[in-house]
Structures are given as C-alpha cells and as structure tokens.
Amino acid sequence: MDKSAIQKELLTxxxxxxxxxxxxxxxxxxxDSSFLTKLENTSPYAVVFPRSTEEVQKIxxxxxANDVNIVPRGAGTGETGGCVAVEGGIVxxxxxxxxxxxxxxxxxxxxxRPGVIHxxxxxxxxxxxxxxxxxxxxxxxxxxxxxxxxxASGLRAVKYGTTEQYVLGLEVVTPxxxxxxxxxxxxxxxxxxxxxxxxxxxxxxxxVLGVITKIRLRCYPxxxxxxxxMAVFDxxxxxPATVLDVYQAGILPSGIEILDGSAIKAVNEFKPHIKxxxxxxxxxxxxxGNPPSVEFEGDVIKEMAGKRARLVEWSTDPKRMAQLxxxxxxxxxxxxxxxxxxxxxxxxxxxxxxxxxVADVLRAVRELGQKYGIQVVNYGHIGDGNVHTAPVxxxxxxxxxxxxxxxxxxxxxxxxxxxxxxxxxxxxxxxxRRYAPLEHGIAHEYMLKTKQVxxxxxxxxxxxxx
Amino acid sequence: MEFKELPPxxxxxxxxxxxxxxxxxxxxxxxxxxxxVAPRGHVFMVQMLRDGTVAPEQKVYDHLTxxxxxxxxxxxxxxxxxxxxxxxxxxxxxxEHNPSLAKDLIFDTMWTNPAYLKNxxxxxxxxxxxxxxxxxxxxxxxxxxxxxxxxxxxxLTDVPFHSARRQIPAVSEALSEKKYTVGYFLGCATDLLNPxxxxxxxxxxxxxxxxxxxxxxxxxxxxxxxxxxxxKTAQQMAIENLxxxxxxxxxxxxxxxxxxxxxxxxxxxxxLLGETEHRAEAEAFAAKVMDLTYFLIHILxxxxxxxxxxxxxxxxxxxxxxxxxxxxxKDEPRExxxxxxxxxxxxxxxxxxxxxxxxxxxxxxxxxxxxxLDKKMDNIEAADADLIATCCPSCMMQLRHGVSxxxxxxxxxxxxxxxxxxxxxxxxxxxxxxx
Numbered sequence: 094m095d096k097s098a099i100q101k102e103l104l105t106x107x108x109x110x111x112x113x114x115x116x117x118x119x120x121x122x123x124x125d126s127s128f129l130t131k132l133e134n135t136s137p138y139a140v141v142f143p144r145s146t147e148e149v150q151k152i153x154x155x156x157x158a159n160d161v162n163i164v165p166r167g168a169g170t171g172e173t174g175g176c177v178a179v180e181g182g183i184v185x186x187x188x189x190x191x192x193x194x195x196x197x198x199x200x201x202x203x204x205x206r207p208g209v210i211h212x213x214x215x216x217x218x219x220x221x222x223x224x225x226x227x228x229x230x231x232x233x234x235x236x237x238x239x240x241x242x243x244x245a246s247g248l249r250a251v252k253y254g255t256t257e258q259y260v261l262g263l264e265v266v267t268p269x270x271x272x273x274x275x276x277x278x279x280x281x282x283x284x285x286x287x288x289x290x291x292x293x294x295x296x297x298x299x300x301v302l303g304v305i306t307k308i309r310l311r312c313y314p315x316x317x318x319x320x321x322x323m324a325v326f327d328x329x330x331x332x333p334a335t336v337l338d339v340y341q342a343g344i345l346p347s348g349i350e351i352l353d354g355s356a357i358k359a360v361n362e363f364k365p366h367i368k369x370x371x372x373x374x375x376x377x378x379x380x381x382g383n384p385p386s387v388e389f390e391g392d393v394i395k396e397m398a399g400k401r402a403r404l405v406e407w408s409t410d411p412k413r414m415a416q417l418x419x420x421x422x423x424x425x426x427x428x429x430x431x432x433x434x435x436x437x438x439x440x441x442x443x444x445x446x447x448x449x450x451v452a453d454v455l456r457a458v459r460e461l462g463q464k465y466g467i468q469v470v471n472y473g474h475i476g477d478g479n480v481h482t483a484p485v486x487x488x489x490x491x492x493x494x495x496x497x498x499x500x501x502x503x504x505x506x507x508x509x510x511x512x513x514x515x516x517x518x519x520x521x522x523x524x525x526r527r528y529a530p531l532e533h534g535i536a537h538e539y540m541l542k543t544k545q546v547x548x549x550x551x552x553x554x555x556x557x558x559x
Numbered sequence: 560m561e562f563k564e565l566p567p568x569x570x571x572x573x574x575x576x577x578x579x580x581x582x583x584x585x586x587x588x589x590x591x592x593x594x595x596v597a598p599r600g601h602v603f604m605v606q607m608l609r610d611g612t613v614a615p616e617q618k619v620y621d622h623l624t625x626x627x628x629x630x631x632x633x634x635x636x637x638x639x640x641x642x643x644x645x646x647x648x649x650x651x652x653x654x655e656h657n658p659s660l661a662k663d664l665i666f667d668t669m670w671t672n673p674a675y676l677k678n679x680x681x682x683x684x685x686x687x688x689x690x691x692x693x694x695x696x697x698x699x700x701x702x703x704x705x706x707x708x709x710x711x712x713x714x715l716t717d718v719p720f721h722s723a724r725r726q727i728p729a730v731s732e733a734l735s736e737k738k739y740t741v742g743y744f745l746g747c748a749t750d751l752l753n754p755x756x757x758x759x760x761x762x763x764x765x766x767x768x769x770x771x772x773x774x775x776x777x778x779x780x781x782x783x784x785x786x787x788x789x790x791k792t793a794q795q796m797a798i799e800n801l802x803x804x805x806x807x808x809x810x811x812x813x814x815x816x817x818x819x820x821x822x823x824x825x826x827x828x829x830x831l832l833g834e835t836e837h838r839a840e841a842e843a844f845a846a847k848v849m850d851l852t853y854f855l856i857h858i859l860x861x862x863x864x865x866x867x868x869x870x871x872x873x874x875x876x877x878x879x880x881x882x883x884x885x886x887x888x889k890d891e892p893r894e895x896x897x898x899x900x901x902x903x904x905x906x907x908x909x910x911x912x913x914x915x916x917x918x919x920x921x922x923x924x925x926x927x928x929x930x931x932l933d934k935k936m937d938n939i940e941a942a943d944a945d946l947i948a949t950c951c952p953s954c955m956m957q958l959r960h961g962v963s964x965x966x967x968x969x970x971x972x973x974x975x976x977x978x979x980x981x982x983x984x985x986x987x988x989x990x991x992x993x994x
Contacts, residue, residue, distance in 0.1 A: 113593065117618060121594040124603060126577045142593070169594060170579040189592045210583070233583040363637055426578040426637030436574045436638065489573050
C-alpha cells in the first residue's frame, strides 16, 4: 500500500483532527534527541494520535492487514532514534493520551495511559503520600509509556532500581490486533509469579513487540526526609573510591551522581546561582528516609567523603537541595555550554560498567577524547556504574562528525570489554542495535525468535533494539 | 544581514539537542500537544530553512507563527538557545520571499508613523462611539474582516480619543529636587490605548525628581514588526530611535511597557544592530534603557507617603513575558505594589504563564489565544482580587478581554497607576487632616 493510500485510509478512520499527513507536518516527527536523527531525517507516512485501546487496535489491524510499519512514540525525548520511523511507517503519537485511570491508594498502585508525563504523575500521587520512584533527568517532559518501553531509570536507580521493578501489569495491543493483559487479567497483587512473565518481556521492548496502552504501576510511600551531600574532589579517581567507601560503611544512598570538571562548568554556565565549586569531580549523594536515619546517613557520608574530598557540603534545606539536584538533572543538555561553537551530542552517552571499573572507564574515556581531539563531558549515575559521556563537537563540521562516530564506537566497545553494556537506561533503538550480536551472542537469536512470535510480519518498530 | 549569517542562526542553531524541555513549558504546546508547535520543532524547521531542505514558503511561515514569542522556551533552554530570535529571523526571511501589500501597508507605512497609527486608532474610536462597531457586529459586517479579525476585533474595546502624547507635554519638569533627566520611551499601545498609564508614569517620575522627556521623533519599538516578519523595518526604526533619543542628554531611558523595554534593551538591540555600523551607539542607548518598576525600586527607591486612610485593595499581579522572561524582572513590580499603603498583594497561580495576548498573536490566532487566556483567567478568578496589575499594554488588553468574557468586575491597572493614585490620596488625606 502506498503512502497516499495509507493516509487516505487513516483519514477515513480518524478524521483530519487526529492525524497528520502533510509533508511539512510529518517532518517534525523525523527526530528525537539522538545524534542519529540530527544526521539523517526520515519522515513517517502519517502520524496518528490515538486516545483509546480500540483505536490502537483498529490501527494495528489495518497495519497488519496491509504490511505497514507501526512506530509508537511518547514525547520524543529518547536518545536512540527509537520513536522515529527509520524504515517508514505510521507513527502513533501517544503523548496526548494522558489519562490517569485510577489511583488505588489502598493497594499503592496507579493505572495510567501511556502519555502521562512522569513529573505530572508524581504531582498527582503526592497528596496520597505516594510516589513512582524512577527519576529520569527528563522527568518534566518524558512520558510514562516511553519510560516503560525503554525501561528507563535515572538518578535514584541506586536505591530504587529501574522502571521494570514498578510495572505490575500492562495492556498491550499486539501487531495482530489482540488486546493482551499481562500480570494477570484481574490481578492487583504485588507479588505474582503466575505464568511466564510477559510484563518483564514488554518492559524495555522499545515497541518492537506491541503497543503499550495501559500501565499498572506499583508506588512507594513518599520518604519523609531527604538530604544531599556534595563532595568536591581535586582528583577524579578519588570520587569512585569514595563511593565504594560509602557502600562499605553500610549506607545505600538513593542517588549518587558524578560531574566531572567540564560538567561542573556547563552547569555553572547554565545556572550560575547553583555555584558549584570548580573541581576535577563532584559527587552528589542523596539520602532519603525518616529524619533520624537521614541525619545518621548524612553524618557517615560526610565522614567517608571527608577522607578524600577538598570540601563536603551537607544540606537538608529544600531550596539548596533543589538547586544541587537541579544542577545534576540539567547537565545532559547543558553540556553544550562548555564550547561556544559546539554542541553536546547524544551518542555513546549511556554506557554502564561494573562499579569496580568506573574509575578505569572514566580514565579511558578521557584518553579516547584526547586521542580524537574531542572534549567529552562526563557525568552520570556513578552509584550504579551508569556513566553518561557527552562528546561536544561542532555537529556541522563533517570532519568532527566522522571523528566523533569513531570515538562513540570505541566507547561502546570499551563498555563491552569492561564487562559492562552499551546502554544502562537510554535504550538501544536504531543507534546501538548493531552491537546486539556482540553483547548477547546466542541470546540475540532467541530475542529474534521471540519477536517473530509476537510480530511475524515484522511491522512493529523495525530497525530497532534487536 | 543575510538570514544564514544572523548570529542566532549561525551560532545557536546547531546547539539544539532536541531534549524537549521546551515542550514542558510552552503555552502553545500545552494546548495543541503535537510536535509541529513544539519550540524544538520551530528550531528544527529554522534549520531546514537554512539548509534549503524546505523552501521559504508561506506554509512554513504559518507553522512558525504558532508561537507566542513569549520566550518561555528560551529562558528554560538548557543549551541556551534564543529560540524566539531564531523564529523571528526565520519569519523575516520567509516574508522577504512572500511579501504582502497589506502587511507592508500596516507595518511599514502605518506603524512606522505615529500620526498614521493615531488616526487608525481614532477610526476605531469613531466606530465604537458611533455604534458602528456594534452595528457592524449585529449586521455581520465584521465577519467580512480578514483572518481572525472578525473574532479578534472584540479585543479592542473602549479606545480613548486622545493619545497620551496629546495630553502630556514633550518635556515635564521635576516637581521636587531634580535627580535625573529621563527619556520616556512611550510605546504605541500605552500612548494610544492606555494614556492613563502614561500620565501616571510622568506623574510619579516628576514627583520623584525626574525631568521627563518624550522625544517627538520616537518610533515604535519594533517588536510587532519582528513578530510579523518585518525585521528590516524593526532595524530601521531602531536606528531612528537612536537618533530621536540621542538629541537629549539623558541619564536613563525608562518605559512602562514590558515589550518596549525588551525590544529596545541590550539583547534585542544586539540582534538588530549588533552587526551594523550602529553597534556602539545602540549599546550606549540600550545601557540606559530600564523598565519603569526596576527604575522606581533600584534607582529612585520610591517610598509613597504613609496614609492610614488609604483604601484597602487586593491586587494580583500578572508577569508579562517580556518582563519576566526577557528581562528577569519579577520582584520589582511586586515590591512596588507592596510599598503602596492599603495594597494587599495576592499571588495568582502561575503568574508567570503567558496570557496568550502577545501583541498581535491574539489577533492572528484568536481561538488559540483564548484557550491560553482561559487558563490564565481561571487563576485570576481563584486569586479573588479587586484589581489585576501588569506592566504590559498587550497583556492589559488581553486580560481586559478575559475579564469581559467572564463578566468579572476586576479592572486592569499598571502598578504605576496605583502608585500615582497613592500620592494623590495621601495629599488629599493630608489636606483633610489639616482642615
């Protein structure tokens, strides 16, 4: 079926207010936050804005019958090209489907549609003294559907883990148009080992198996107190060593973040009021819980960090804590500020390595940057070994682009070599797919076979993940 | 200067990483919710234009004008991109390839000449007082107006006959010991639609030791032109404004209009004239420009006289985008209101969220503008204030329309009007006490 016929059919099914088919409009759906889509733009055949499971089912049945690719999309904040129709097809923009179906306070659960914004969800849960703990840097704009599809996490994964730990069940529309409930048709149980765990299979499947239309999430009680310690180091190596000291002292902070010298510079340029001290590295420890335990853990962190840090600042003042945490959460995009004629790029940005290798990887990435003559801003979730490396280049200089693509490839291979992975939380999408056989070996073949079961025609988000 | 060579296009375009933070703050995106109106989408489209992937056609222009130019995205952009400047530059580039006689007439002929503009406003006044406007509505004649004008003409209500310039002398001398000579940048909308604000401004400034000069040759600040693809005209007017103010030995150039102070302030003057021979002169000019409330608090440190007989009034304050976003001025208008006896300042929710007016946006995109206004009006109603204060005539016009649509009793004021009133009330109280 050709593009105009597809558009015509969709127009009949949904009316002009619910689809985009104009060439100019479609161009806006040719990107996400990945460097890949800055280099190459592929527009979809059409964009549809579904608002019900039945509508998604209708589109899937149509797509399946006519061999048309389907690409689910949330807010388009991903960094892998995962929501872009790189092989053509219909984009389902689910970001307008923002309904919170139910807050089940008694069972500490919430049921949402995929377009709910992460920060909005936590605002809605706050009056019930509940929260959904995964905390991506893009909280203000990313959708819960996108988080589930990518098994996203963030700054508090050290203690609270990733999205998958909170997904109790899903409603998924399969490529054939079946509406499948995972986690038990009627179940509201928190513990559930009945059947094959299709919920876990769907979480992080990046839209290659079906379209997630409803999400049942477990929530946690909101901690009553928080504190943040900032430790400032003159030697980069002292930072990972301090993290290990804190763990060995029996403390599990809710987050441990690192910013290297260039990340500090970027944050200070963007938000001067935060006033981060100049240093080789800064660690931010967040602890949460009950007030006495927060104070106790803060004392231990101060003591441990004090062994190596030039300065340790402990704060329970909400304003200062918000500043420090904001400083970290804006680093991703603010990294560009280290070079007036450059921009950070989202490529090779999400490697994850064992804790024992974090110092090695930071050193190695720095050396790789020097090898290619490219400045790399390092920051990330040092507490779980997930390092975000941000190369800063002039993306419009073909020579720099060529060099950075080589650098990024080396960073990915370095992560695998160091017993880590190419991606800790951002996902694979189109940009890291080629490492799948190397990372997974025979398991990759079983992944392909699994996909075949769900999606025999290969219409679900082709070119991604596996 | 050629579009591709403009500093924001040349230096900032590549910095967008499309993180999408702008999606979370954009008032237009909040209403429409698809990527074609996301600020990062506008940046993307400007890049497509620059690279020649899309041609400078009217439909691209129409996409780019789904933007209030409220600068909320720019001020929140982690990569530091002036998204509104990119958008304005692209609009101008496209306009040059798709000129319109009507637009040339409005923006190049009428809006560059205060006398023509005044006459146009007089015609509207005439239509209103003669009943022609309401007759036109009844007969359905207003529906014949182009674009969104049939709906948007309702926004312009109670247009005054006399402009501020007509009522205020070009030079007003200080009423107390002289401290400064101040050039008053009297914006078009204040001059023609809110002369009472202008009178209050001159009253307060002269009471506080300022000689106030309104240069007769002054032109529009150029912001409406930039929003409508007429950057070259805005540039020309900026040059003429330099000349108009250069004739006087001024300590400061003050304006009570948020849009004017942002348009003739350093950032925008740099955009318009930074790459021209007028650069140095523009910098010197812009260095003197100051928002009225900032000037009253930080330079004059005004303290209205105590008056225990002052009437109690609850006032809520709306932040104009061009003051809060473009200039970071939020505290000063509030501080000014707090200093006035009898005033109780009540904060509305999201005071810093755009009202949807944004100059000509409410005329070109009436329905969308009203959706945005409705959110603002919900917050205003919840604040339950007697008066709504703001520092921008465009916001005043929009909010006045919002008040009228909802049948509310609140009036719109500039803080300087309350201040001026406070001086007068204190004088009366003093006389009364003496008697």
